[in-house]
Amino acid sequence: IGNLQLHKVDELDSLVKGLLFIDSVRFNGQAECYYFENASHPEQCQKIPFNLDDPYPLLVVNIGSGVSILAVHSKDSYKRVCGTSLGGGTFLGLCSLLTGCDSFEEALEMASSGDSTKADKLVRDIYGGDYERFGLPGWAVASSFGNMIYKDKRESASKEDLARATLVTITNNIGSIARMCAVNEVKL
Structure with missing residues (x-):
């Protein structure tokens, strides 16, 4: 050029x-x-x-098609500590299969108006509320897409709900992995 x-x-x-x-x-x-x-x-x-x-130290979570998690100790010193294949590419791939969307932007737009609790089984769905003994709030996801085992729940979930549940599944997974990496990397 x-x-x-x-x-x-x-x-x-x-x-x-x-x-x-x-x-x-x-x-x-x-x-x-x-x-x-x-x-x-x-x-x-x-x-x-x-x-x-x-x-420093800081953790960089780079979400692309997959995910790379970097522990940065100085401007010149970092290492890749973890990663996962469940990233943006997985979100778009699953959304395309479940909703027929054609682009990342369309998948996010659909997810923005969906309700993931129509597809996900929550702690309260299992225990009737919070599981106080272990500090689990009732609104926490117990099983991503867990409600989809029931025919009536499958029939009532919209494409937007499925897109939102897919986004929540992927981001919860990334957040959990990032937290575990942070705990492992930052020694107090």
Whole structure:
């Protein structure tokens, strides 16, 4: 392309360096690295800047077709500690099979208006409420797609519900793996 030369670089090197670079740059005075506080309560949800001045150690969870989880110990030292084949490609593949969607954007749009509890079996479906002895809230997923063993539940679940349940299944799995990696990597 004209005088432009492209150079192949390692994907994960680029990811770590890119994350640290983005944190050093402000766009319209706003930090690009942030987290959501009170995310489960939309009326109280706030976008909070995440300060990466001294972030180490940190865990980077890179979700693409699959997932790579990196433990970053300094700007020049990181290792891939784990990964899973259950990532964005799995979400789109399963959504395409279950709903007939044709794109990632369409799958996310469908998921945004679905109700995963129509497909998923919850703790309260098994125990009638919270399982207090083990600190499990009634709303927690006990079995992804567990309600789909019942014909009436299969017939009442919409394509949007199936898309949402697929998204919840994949993201719960990634979150669980990331948490286990964080506990394993960060020795106090």
